Amino acid sequence: MGDVAVLVLLGVLVLVIGGCVCVVWAERGGPRWVRVVAAVTRxxxxxxxxxxxxxRGSGNRSSGDDGD
Structure with missing residues (x-):
């Protein structure tokens, strides 16, 4: 069961990194499929x-990591 969890997390990591790469590439005028992936990622x-x-709306806001 632990191996499956690691594989799932690795898959999610690959998707996140790939999405970030597509966002950067799309900003530089990549192909249409890259712009679609970038839009989905955003x-x-x-x-x-x-x-x-x-x-987080009604919870305690004393954590101090509110970067907004």
Whole structure:
């Protein structure tokens, strides 16, 4: 079971790194598929950011790591 978890985490890491590479490449005028992957990556990032803010909305804000 531990091996499967490591493989899943490695897969997620590869997807995240690939998405970041596509965002940079798209900013420099990459092909259409790169711009699509970059748009999906940005949308996923915004979704995670919004979910994190919503989950933190009524909680204790004394952690001090509010970078917004």
């Amino acid at each position: 949308a996923a990032g915004e979704l995670l950011h919004t979910a994190r803010k919503a989950g």
